[in-house]
Amino acid sequence: MTQPGAFAPRARGGGVTLRHALRLWLWGLVLVVSAAWASPAQDLFDQAMNLLITRYAGISATPPSALQPKYQARLSELCQGQADCPYDKAVAVLGELVGELADAHTRYLSPERLREVQRVFQGAESERPGLGASLRAVEGLEGLLVLEVFDQSPAQQAGLRRGDRVVAVNRQPLPAANAERAAFLEARVAEGGPLVLEVLRAGARLELTLTPQRFSLRQLPSLSLLEDGVAVLRIPSFATPGTGRRVHTLVGDALERGARAVIVDLRDNSGGSAQECQSAAGAFVGETYRKFQSASSTVEWSFRNGVWYSREGGQERARFLFEPVRWQGPVVVIVNGRSASCAEYFAFDLQDAGYPVVGEPTRGVANTSTGFFLLPNGGGLQISVSRALRADGSLYPDRLTPNVLVPDDLKALAEGRDVLMERALEQLRVPAHVGRRGVAVVYS
Numbered sequence: 001m002t003q004p005g006a007f008a009p010r011a012r013g014g015g016v017t018l019r020h021a022l023r024l025w026l027w028g029l030v031l032v033v034s035a036a037w038a039s040p041a042q043d044l045f046d047q048a049m050n051l052l053i054t055r056y057a058g059i060s061a062t063p064p065s066a067l068q069p070k071y072q073a074r075l076s077e078l079c080q081g082q083a084d085c086p087y088d089k090a091v092a093v094l095g096e097l098v099g100e101l102a103d104a105h106t107r108y109l110s111p112e113r114l115r116e117v118q119r120v121f122q123g124a125e126s127e128r129p130g131l132g133a134s135l136r137a138v139e140g141l142e143g144l145l146v147l148e149v150f151d152q153s154p155a156q157q158a159g160l161r162r163g164d165r166v167v168a169v170n171r172q173p174l175p176a177a178n179a180e181r182a183a184f185l186e187a188r189v190a191e192g193g194p195l196v197l198e199v200l201r202a203g204a205r206l207e208l209t210l211t212p213q214r215f216s217l218r219q220l221p222s223l224s225l226l227e228d229g230v231a232v233l234r235i236p237s238f239a240t241p242g243t244g245r246r247v248h249t250l251v252g253d254a255l256e257r258g259a260r261a262v263i264v265d266l267r268d269n270s271g272g273s274a275q276e277c278q279s280a281a282g283a284f285v286g287e288t289y290r291k292f293q294s295a296s297s298t299v300e301w302s303f304r305n306g307v308w309y310s311r312e313g314g315q316e317r318a319r320f321l322f323e324p325v326r327w328q329g330p331v332v333v334i335v336n337g338r339s340a341s342c343a344e345y346f347a348f349d350l351q352d353a354g355y356p357v358v359g360e361p362t363r364g365v366a367n368t369s370t371g372f373f374l375l376p377n378g379g380g381l382q383i384s385v386s387r388a389l390r391a392d393g394s395l396y397p398d399r400l401t402p403n404v405l406v407p408d409d410l411k412a413l414a415e416g417r418d419v420l421m422e423r424a425l426e427q428l429r430v431p432a433h434v435g436r437r438g439v440a441v442v443y444s
């Protein structure tokens with residue numbers, strides 16, 4: 001989960017302890033004194049350590065300050081004899097350091113990756129031409145499996161669908177080795193010009209022609225209505241601005257179309273904005289609430305009756321977002337091992353309200369929120385800047401465990417079967433279900 005304003009490389013407003021302020025001052029002094037002779041690598045390392053020491057509030061058993069001497073020595077070793085030691089030496093060391101933190105919400109981002117993340121949160125276009133689809137190599141399956149197709153992208157316009165497998169490009173088969181397939185496809189895309197994709201769809205072989213183009217990175221929710229009156233609400237991300245509002249609009253559409261139940265599909269949703277996921281969950285549970293404890297302050301966020309509330313330092317601010325809609329009927333949530341961060345929070349909100357969750361244990365970053373911070377080389381750090389607490393002050397679990405555990409069978413998907421969707425539909429036919437907190441939900 002990313003906090004509002006998380007790209008700003010400075011602390012949010014609020015109280016700062018004397019020890020914290022002194023620590024900031026000392027780091028600033030070190031940086032000023034050393035700036036005249038620090039190599040690019042040392043400068044990058046110093047600024048990264050400053051951010052990690054002052055902003056990290058994650059769950060690692062080892063604080064970043066305890067790792068600083070070890071990795072400073074490692075950098076000095078790599079830069080020995082190089083007065084102008086390059087950035088990439090520090091990047092390698094930072095990768096090792098954040099790896100030792102063992103916090104999946106804290107990592108180094110290359111300049112290209114950071115720009116991509118920023119564009120996603122802005123709802124902008126892709127930086128380079130592409131297909132506009134998420135694909136994955138699956139052990140035991142030929143080609144690359146399509147998991148998501150972006151709206152109005154070249155892939156969508158060509159007719160590519162979830163569950164398709166791309167097995168050849170311009171009559172050239174994809175490599176047999178899983179690790180080489182994505183790079184092969186990316187190289188063909190980078191060449192420019194039209195591509196002929198050979199696709200397997202539930203056993204049938206077909207060809208689709210498309211030309212890679214820049215495409216919108218907006219991934220807004222969509223709604224489909226099955227023949228038996230079950231509405232499927234697909235939420236691919238919470239990063240796109242307006243996702244929460246869109247969920248409420250689609251829930252209203254489901255009500256108008258006479259849907260009797262809703263399946264919320266959060267598979268492969270890697271998270272996004274706290275405001276978007278909490279307001280979206282409000283369409284099913286009414287009010288949502290979370291408390292976030294950082295290194296210097298505590299902030300409480302809640303959504304109710306269409307209003308976003310933020311309380312920090314004894315002061316509360318309220319901002320109207322949109323006219324809310326409330327679903328009162330049966331709901332089942334689908335997650336998998338790649339449902340992460342804000343998607344985990346959304347699923348927790350519904351599970352806590354008694355709605356069943358079907359699928360795999362989630363990614364495991366449900367108890368922290370993150371911020372993104374720019375570094376001198378154009379790259380950045382994603383840092384766990386706060387811990388997520390329930391209303392009673394207890395820490396959220398690191399991951400959500402579904403009420404009904406079912407593997408997300410991608411081989412079956414390639415054959416035309418969606419096992420988790422089938423199980424969610426079965427769950428709606430169960431007479432009653434007792435949720436996480438013992439709340440009985442009766443299905444008709």
